[in-house]
Amino acid sequence: MMSRLLSLRDSREAASRGARRPTWWQLLMPSGRSLVTAIPYGWLLLFFLVPFLFVLQISFSEVEIASPPYRALLTRAEDVLNIALNIGNYSYIFGDPLYFDAYLSSLYMALVTTLICLVIGYPIAYTIARAPEAKRNTLLMLVMLPFWTSFLVRVYAWMGILDNEGLLNKACIALGLIDTPMPLMHTQLSVQIVMVYAYLPFMILPLFSNLVKLDGRLLEAAADLGCRPWETFLKVTLPLSKNGVIAGSMLVFIPAVGEFVIPELVGTPESLMIGKVLWMEFFDNNNWPMAASVTIVMLALLILPIIYQHKREEKALARAAQR
Amino acid sequence: MNGKNISWFGRVSLGLGFAFLYVPILILIVYSFNASKLVTVLAGFSTQWYSVLFNDDAVISSFGLSLKIALLSSTMSVVLGTIAGLVLARFGPFRGKGLFAGMISAPMVMPEVIVGLSMLLLFVELQQWFGFPAERGVLTIWVGHVTLCMAYVTVVIRSRLVEMDRSIEEAAMDLGVRPLKIFFLITLPIIAPAIASSFLLAFTLSIDDLVITAFLSGPGSTTLPQLIFSRVRLGLNPEINALATITVLVVATLVVGANRVMVKAEQRRTRLAVAT
Amino acid sequence: MVESSVHPAAGTAASKPYLQIVDVVKKFGDNTVVNHINLSISKNDIFALLGSSGCGKSTLLRMLAGMETPTSGRIILDGEDITHLAPYERPINMMFQSYALFPHMTVAQNIALGLKQDGLPRKEIDERVERMLDLVQMKKYAHRKPFQLSGGQQQRVALARSLAKRPKLLLLDEPLGALDKKLRQQTQLELVNLIDQVGVTCIMVTHDQEEAMTMACRIGIMSEGQLLQIASPGELYERPNCRFTAEFIGETNMFGGHVVEDEPDYVRVQTTELPRPVRVGHGITGTLGMPVWLSVRPERVGVSRQQPTAGGNWANGTVHDIAYLGGFSIFHVRLDTGKVVKASVPATRWREEAAPTWNEPVFVSWADTDAVVLTQ
Structure with missing residues (x-):
């Protein structure tokens, strides 16, 4: 999961000369090229795109005690094709405050996570980007290292700290800050802390690769023209790192909306995040149509940010290729 | 060009940042050597949880399964991802390229619950129509992991190809090498480091995946993350601390090692760039 | 081989x-x-x-x-x-x-x-x-x-x-x-x-x-x-x-004008940038009155304090700028018409007399054969 960052960094640093030059592959016979293209294309169509059609279809079906546990949309009885389109799942989602609240709180948690990651991540990314070149690589590796380890391990590490009998409470009591343990575990706060911890590198890496390209002479020029450091930051650095901020925020926000593991392990049982609702509908209630509807609504919420993010990436890559 | 020294502000933010990142992991490691069964009470040094771990058959067998799936899916995703990266970086525009690029990048940001559920529903439908795959297990997990991992591989390979000097391939063609042969003789050796790192990337993604695996696995196939998840759900467990410690140490060794190799390769490349 | x-x-x-x-x-x-x-x-x-x-x-x-x-x-x-x-x-x-x-x-x-x-x-x-x-x-x-x-x-x-x-x-x-x-x-x-x-x-x-x-x-x-x-x-x-070639290869002084006299072995070109028509020692394929460009390389342009006696290809102006380049210097001479003419003068030219200095009135001149008429 973590590693998406490294790839991103690469894509941003990519550069090449001559954009419209045909490549040696274009000189291959067209048939050979389409054959080569067809392999990954076909895989993605079958295993990534087509599944969503099934999700859509099943989201309109009714739950049934059967295997699989849903009623087919199209049935054939006495040579008549019956289409049973059931919008009950959707009206349920929009009618029941449980779902509505779950979506709302997911969006809220993702947004707050994004903002906190930005506030924590920006100074770190900036410092590493401005560090002497010899140290830069090591610092970056140190930031990334925890995130190469298992995602579950990192969430688990916080469970011991946030536990009501855990280290944080014990430390606070020992220091005389509090008398009785604070309820930390299974609160909104615990989910928030762990989400920030888990998603921080998604913010730092795009920010770093953007800031590292910032020409240091611009900062010197701003200082030379009389800007104080914070003015330089507001007027030069921040506007120029806009792309990094947007990319990092997207990379944190989009997956955070659908996060399941963190609210499951450290979250409250009452306030649900939508990823957990989906999971429960599917695994606990065995209500596949409902899970499918929840998925479709989540997808509808996220599809625009996903497309936006994708277009930005493609544009950045095209710019890099033209350089 | 950039500052020679790190400012006090930088030192503070790095210090706090590293504390935030590393303290939880250090605590995790400390408690793995704790004699008490309670993960919140320190009670002397002991390696008992490690021996418990190494005698835990469920852990050993699920690790074996995870390793097998990770090797299989990273191999396949490197093959597919390299082809996809080549298509995107070298084939020029073709009809449907936008959709292709979109399908490549979407799995990287899309919440995993969405990807997992949709793939599961596909397999269920396929089973109803064709009776295949008969049950969920290694095969379905493999397909899921390959789909996820190939996206990452593609991005790495594509950006490596975009930054690569195209005249090197043209020079080979100019000297009489035919297109397909150019790929194996010139392109592949040059992007070999990128292929190796994308293999590692795919491997870690696969061996660490919980959510997609949960949707696509069957009764007989429990991977290591699934096992850890089911134990951790029940609460803190020193055996998991031991397992986590081993994971952290292995990963740290690998990452530091890989980083050194990459830094060396980078130095060679920049030296070349300076010379030309 | x-x-x-x-x-x-x-x-x-x-x-x-x-x-x-x-x-x-x-x-x-x-x-x-x-x-x-x-x-x-x-x-x-x-x-x-x-x-x-x-x-x-x-x-x-x-x-x-x-x-x-x-x-x-x-x-x-x-x-x-x-x-x-x-x-x-x-x-x-x-x-x-x-x-x-x-x-x-x-x-x-x-x-x-x-x-x-x-x-x-x-x-x-x-x-x-x-x-x-x-x-x-x-x-x-x-x-x-x-x-x-x-x-x-x-x-x-x-x-x-x-x-x-x-x-x-x-x-x-x-x-x-x-x-x-x-x-x-x-x-x-x-x-x-x-x-x-x-x-x-x-x-x-x-x-x-x-x-x-x-x-x-x-x-x-x-x-x-x-x-x-x-x-x-x-x-x-x-x-x-x-014109493109003349300006692309090396430095040149370019004057725009039209042909006022068209003989087989010479032409005369009238330009608003010089006080009198310029005589160029080669024929062209063109017609009387056609617009042309005149190119004179800086090293062909002479600078002197005295009015040149021979030929009519001269103009007076003042030294506007001097770029000293060691072996030679580039004089930028502003003519009375406002046109600045560059002249590249070898250092050896100033053995007998001191080189002109800023704002000094001077004459620039060149021979018939030193200018080229460009028809496109």
């Missing part, structure tokens, strides 16, 4: 054309990058395509190499139409601007790669690689990887690699563009000597006029996809056929 060490006399093109580019056009979408180019090059010629970036010279070179296909037109090499041959089928080799050495192969392997594609026996490949390494004096470095070489050494390996297959045509894309200035000047003549020694027909592309003039025996000036003039370096400088 050595066939000739003497160029065919510049501009004569006596031998039959070896390479013919016939009416070649290249369009990228609506954008015409190469516009109806016709060019003939004789055997063992070193020809330079000179132009600024984006003028289409690189695209033309890439069409010769086969990396691009012309939209229309034909390319004929040694009697064979190669327009639609794939790059790997052409008897043409190219030295790339970035040298494009294979980073994972040693110097020897780089040079051998092309030979291996021809299926030559191992022994012959080794011999030829050896000979090539000898030729470029890189024998010591045969087993080094490209990143272990300096820029100049990389350039020599790239040259050896492109010569190893004994191509009928050698293409050089900005051959020395990646080297620093000092090394470049030294390498230019070295490269010409090597090409002569091997005796290969060569087309180079460059934006550096010094490089083109030093290395090539004929130069084609390209602008906006068209070939404006093909001539020897001397001819290009002394007798440009159009």
Whole structure:
């Protein structure tokens, strides 16, 4: 999961000369090229795109005690094709405050996570980007290292700290800050802390690769023209790192909306995040149509940010290729 | 060009940042050597949880399964991802390229619950129509992991190809090498480091995946993350601390090692760039 | 292998054309990058395509190499139409601007790669690689990887690699563009000597006029996809056929005007920028009253305190600026008409008298034969 960052960094640093030059592959016979293209294309169509059609279809079906546990949309009885389109799942989602609240709180948690990651991540990314070149690589590796380890391990590490009998409470009591343990575990706060911890590198890496390209002479020029450091930051650095901020925020926000593991392990049982609702509908209630509807609504919420993010990436890559 | 020294502000933010990142992991490691069964009470040094771990058959067998799936899916995703990266970086525009690029990048940001559920529903439908795959297990997990991992591989390979000097391939063609042969003789050796790192990337993604695996696995196939998840759900467990410690140490060794190799390769490349 | 060490006399093109580019056009979408180019090059010629970036010279070179296909037109090499041959089928080799050495192969392997594609026996490949390494004096470095070489050494390996297959045509894309200035000047003549020694027909592309003039025996000036003039370096400088060439090659003073007297052996041009009509000592193909440009090179312009006695090609003005360049100085003289004329005056001119200084009134003058009339 973590590693998406490294790839991103690469894509941003990519550069090449001559954009419209045909490549040696274009000189291959067209048939050979389409054959080569067809392999990954076909895989993605079958295993990534087509599944969503099934999700859509099943989201309109009714739950049934059967295997699989849903009623087919199209049935054939006495040579008549019956289409049973059931919008009950959707009206349920929009009618029941449980779902509505779950979506709302997911969006809220993702947004707050994004903002906190930005506030924590920006100074770190900036410092590493401005560090002497010899140290830069090591610092970056140190930031990334925890995130190469298992995602579950990192969430688990916080469970011991946030536990009501855990280290944080014990430390606070020992220091005389509090008398009785604070309820930390299974609160909104615990989910928030762990989400920030888990998603921080998604913010730092795009920010770093953007800031590292910032020409240091611009900062010197701003200082030379009389800007104080914070003015330089507001007027030069921040506007120029806009792309990094947007990319990092997207990379944190989009997956955070659908996060399941963190609210499951450290979250409250009452306030649900939508990823957990989906999971429960599917695994606990065995209500596949409902899970499918929840998925479709989540997808509808996220599809625009996903497309936006994708277009930005493609544009950045095209710019890099033209350089 | 950039500052020679790190400012006090930088030192503070790095210090706090590293504390935030590393303290939880250090605590995790400390408690793995704790004699008490309670993960919140320190009670002397002991390696008992490690021996418990190494005698835990469920852990050993699920690790074996995870390793097998990770090797299989990273191999396949490197093959597919390299082809996809080549298509995107070298084939020029073709009809449907936008959709292709979109399908490549979407799995990287899309919440995993969405990807997992949709793939599961596909397999269920396929089973109803064709009776295949008969049950969920290694095969379905493999397909899921390959789909996820190939996206990452593609991005790495594509950006490596975009930054690569195209005249090197043209020079080979100019000297009489035919297109397909150019790929194996010139392109592949040059992007070999990128292929190796994308293999590692795919491997870690696969061996660490919980959510997609949960949707696509069957009764007989429990991977290591699934096992850890089911134990951790029940609460803190020193055996998991031991397992986590081993994971952290292995990963740290690998990452530091890989980083050194990459830094060396980078130095060679920049030296070349300076010379030309 | 050595066939000739003497160029065919510049501009004569006596031998039959070896390479013919016939009416070649290249369009990228609506954008015409190469516009109806016709060019003939004789055997063992070193020809330079000179132009600024984006003028289409690189695209033309890439069409010769086969990396691009012309939209229309034909390319004929040694009697064979190669327009639609794939790059790997052409008897043409190219030295790339970035040298494009294979980073994972040693110097020897780089040079051998092309030979291996021809299926030559191992022994012959080794011999030829050896000979090539000898030729470029890189024998010591045969087993080094490209990143272990300096820029100049990389350039020599790239040259050896492109010569190893004994191509009928050698293409050089900005051959020395990646080297620093000092090394470049030294390498230019070295490269010409090597090409002569091997005796290969060569087309180079460059934006550096010094490089083109030093290395090539004929130069084609390209602008906006068209070939404006093909001539020897001397001819290009002394007798440009159009305003673009005159301004592109070296420095010049340009005056706009029209023909007021048109005789077979001289013309007179009236321009608002000079006080009286200018007499130019060569005839033109044109009509009375036609608009023309007048080009006078700075080193042809004389500066004096006394009014010139002979000829009418003089004007008075004041020294506006002086750029002291050691061996000579550039005087910027502002005429009464407001026009600033540049005059490049050798230091030896000021032996008898002191050089004029800022704001001093002076006369500028040139001989009949020093100005060139440009009709386009």
